[in-house]
Amino acid sequence: MNRGRWWVLGALAVALLTFGLDATILNVALPTLATDLHATTGQLQWFANAYTLVLAAGLVPAGLLGDRFGPKPLLIGGLALFGVASVACAYADDATTLIAARAVLGVGAAFMVPLSNSVLTKLFPAGERARAIAVLTMAMALGIPLGPVLGGWMLDTFWWGSVFLINAPFVVIGIAALAWLLPTIPGRRDQRIDFLGILLSSAGLVGLTYGLIEAGDKGWGSAQVLVPALGGVALLAALVLWLRRSARPLFDLALFRSRGFAWGSVMATLGSFAMMGAMFVLVQYFQAVNGSDSLHTGLKLLPIVGGLLVGAQVADRLRPALGAKILVAIGFLLMAVSLVVATWTSVDTGYGFVAVWVTGIGVGIGFALPPSMDLAMGSLDKDRTGVGSGLLQALRQVGGTFGVAILGTVLISGYRAGLNVPGPATDSAAAGVQIAHATGQPWLLDAVRNAFMSGMVDMLWVCVGFAVLGGVLTLMFLPRRPADVEQSESEHDYVVAG
Numbered sequence: 001m002n003r004g005r006w007w008v009l010g011a012l013a014v015a016l017l018t019f020g021l022d023a024t025i026l027n028v029a030l031p032t033l034a035t036d037l038h039a040t041t042g043q044l045q046w047f048a049n050a051y052t053l054v055l056a057a058g059l060v061p062a063g064l065l066g067d068r069f070g071p072k073p074l075l076i077g078g079l080a081l082f083g084v085a086s087v088a089c090a091y092a093d094d095a096t097t098l099i100a101a102r103a104v105l106g107v108g109a110a111f112m113v114p115l116s117n118s119v120l121t122k123l124f125p126a127g128e129r130a131r132a133i134a135v136l137t138m139a140m141a142l143g144i145p146l147g148p149v150l151g152g153w154m155l156d157t158f159w160w161g162s163v164f165l166i167n168a169p170f171v172v173i174g175i176a177a178l179a180w181l182l183p184t185i186p187g188r189r190d191q192r193i194d195f196l197g198i199l200l201s202s203a204g205l206v207g208l209t210y211g212l213i214e215a216g217d218k219g220w221g222s223a224q225v226l227v228p229a230l231g232g233v234a235l236l237a238a239l240v241l242w243l244r245r246s247a248r249p250l251f252d253l254a255l256f257r258s259r260g261f262a263w264g265s266v267m268a269t270l271g272s273f274a275m276m277g278a279m280f281v282l283v284q285y286f287q288a289v290n291g292s293d294s295l296h297t298g299l300k301l302l303p304i305v306g307g308l309l310v311g312a313q314v315a316d317r318l319r320p321a322l323g324a325k326i327l328v329a330i331g332f333l334l335m336a337v338s339l340v341v342a343t344w345t346s347v348d349t350g351y352g353f354v355a356v357w358v359t360g361i362g363v364g365i366g367f368a369l370p371p372s373m374d375l376a377m378g379s380l381d382k383d384r385t386g387v388g389s390g391l392l393q394a395l396r397q398v399g400g401t402f403g404v405a406i407l408g409t410v411l412i413s414g415y416r417a418g419l420n421v422p423g424p425a426t427d428s429a430a431a432g433v434q435i436a437h438a439t440g441q442p443w444l445l446d447a448v449r450n451a452f453m454s455g456m457v458d459m460l461w462v463c464v465g466f467a468v469l470g471g472v473l474t475l476m477f478l479p480r481r482p483a484d485v486e487q488s489e490s491e492h493d494y495v496v497a498g
Helices: 004-036 041-069 071-090 095-123 126-157 167-181 195-218 223-245 253-257 259-289 294-342 351-377 382-419 429-439 442-477 483-497
Strands: none
Touching: 004 041, 004 071, 004 095, 004 126, 004 167, 004 259, 004 294, 041 071, 041 095, 041 195, 041 382, 071 095, 071 167, 095 126, 095 351, 095 382, 126 259, 126 294, 126 351, 195 223, 195 382, 223 253, 253 259, 259 294, 259 351, 259 382, 259 429, 259 442, 294 351, 294 442, 351 382, 382 442, 429 442
C-alpha cells in the first residue's frame, strides 16, 4: 500500500479541522463582539452571513479553477487565505472590518472543501475512497463541538480576537504538510472557463441561501425572504437553460442522470441536514434548558462526533459485504430510531439519556454520509472532479441551510404556541431565559423551558420524517456501489475472461 496518500489525507484533515471550528466558534464570541465593537443586531448577523454567502457562491467556481490549474496550488492558496483572513478577524477594530474579513474567510473555505475532495478522488482508488471521505467528514465534524470548547476557554483567558487565532497553527501545519506531501496534480489548461455559468450559479446560490437564512427570523412570507430566494431560484433556472445550450458548460447536466451522483448527492444532503439539525437544536437545548455555558455545551456535543467516528468505522468494515445502499439505509434507520427516542426528552431529563440518543444520531450519520458522498464522487469524470465536488458541496450547503430554516420555523412556532406570554420573551428561548433571570421570575423561566421543549419535540418529529424519507429513497433509488467501482470490476472480469 502506498502510505504517502494517507499522510496527505492527514494533512487535509488538519487543514479542514479549521473549517469545522469556524462553523461554531463565532457563536461563542458574539456577546463580547456586540459590546467591544459596538455591533448592532444586524451586524452580528452579518458576521456569520458574510462567510456563509461567499462560501455558497464560491464552491463551484473554486472547483472549476482546481480542475483547470490543478488542485495543489489553489488548495494551499485557499488555506493560506483562510489563515490571513483569520488574523484579520482577530485584529479587526470595527464591525465593518470584521464583516469584510469574514467574507474573505469564506473565499478561502470555498477552495479548501471541494478541492480536498477532488484530491481524494485522484489519489485514492475507488475501494479506499469511502474511508478517506469518512476521515475528512470526521475532521470537519470534530471542529463543530471543539469550537465552543476552545472558544470558551480562549475568551476566559485572552481577548475576543483569540478565538479566530485558533485557526493559525492548523493553517500553518496544513500548508507545510500539503506543500511537502501532496504531489502536483496537473490540471486541464485547455478547459475553457464558463464565466456566465459561474455568474449565474454564484448569484443564484447567494440569493437562495440568503433568503433561507432570513426565513428563520423574518418568516417565510416576508418580502426579505421571498425576493432573494425566488430571485435565486430564477437565476439557477437560467443557469440550467444556459448549460443546455453552452458548448463547454460549467458542468454537464448529464451528471444528474447518473443515479450515483444524483441520489448520492440527495442522501449526502439529507445526512448533512440531520447533522446540522441536531447541532442546531442541541446547542439551544443545552444552553436554554440545561443552563450550560459555551464550554460545557461543546463538551456535551462530543458524543455526536464520537458516534460518527464509530459509525464510519463500522460501516467501512461492513461495506464489502453489504454495499453502500444497505449501509446508507441502516444509517437513516438509526437516525430515525434515535430521533424517536429523543422525543421522550423533557426539562428534567438527565444528560446520560440525552447522550445516548445523540450518540445514536452520530452513528447513523457515520453510516449514511460517507458512503453517500462516495457514490456521488465515484460518478465524476476524473478530469472534472473539482467542479463536481464543488457542486456536491454547494448542494449540501443549500440543503443544510434549507433544513435549518425549516427546523427553526417549526421550533419557534412550537415555542411560541407553548409559551402564551406576550412580549420579547417570545423572540427565542435564549431571550426568554435572559428576561426571566433579569426580572427574577422563576415561573417565567419554567414556562420558557417547557415551551422550548414543546417546540423541540415538534422539530424532532419533523426530523424523524426526513430520516424515514431518506431511508425509503435510499432503498428505491441509490445504487449499491459507485459507478467507477462497477466499471473497474467489469473491466477486470473482461480481462480475466479474455
